[in-house]
Amino acid sequence: MKKINQTEILKETILLMKMKQADELVQLKDQYHYTIESLKPLNLIKNAFGQMATTSEFKGNILSNVIGISTGYLAKKVLLGSTHNPIKRILGTLLQFVITNVVTKHSDKSTEENSQNI
Template identity: 65%
Template sequence: MKKSTESEMLKEAIQLLKEKQAFELVQLKDQYHVTYESLQPVNLIKNAFGQLTKTSEFKGNILNSVIGIASGYLSKKVLLGSSHNPITKVLGTILQFAITNFVSKKAETFTQDKHS
């Protein structure tokens, strides 16, 4: 009678191990799909950009750049208008570049003073 009890216990242990193995296989497959999706190039780029935009420094840099570019463009249009002269166009572009850089740097110091 002792042999049948040991045999039944062994069968029960084997059955529990099979159930555990089936459960772990399902978990492994699920994790595989999650990992596969997260490694898709689109998702990698989306996650990287999402993390990048969460930093306040990045937001400040974008804002400073937009302000600088907009002010440079507007200054060029106001001061020179739409000229067809190539020399005026080149000078306008140089002026636009200079004003863009100046305003971007001033906006950067303004936003740093604001955060300090």
């Protein structure tokens, strides 16, 4: 049986510690580069919009707004068509605004009910 030499154990331990230190240095550099990339203004904006777009409340709001705006626009076009009379244009815009608000509020209630049922 070979006698264990304390010097060799110490050398092996030092070697293992140096390897561990080199590995941790690589990990630290990777984390540094990742942090620098994530703190760039463009990436911050992308992440913020990405998180907002994934929430169901935000999706419901977008959907209800799109439905409301589309309905208001279509109602204005169907009822007034394309007119050159400035008074009819103003009344058409007001009508579009009112219909958009009514439909948006109504679709908000229905999306809330649907999200509560899920």
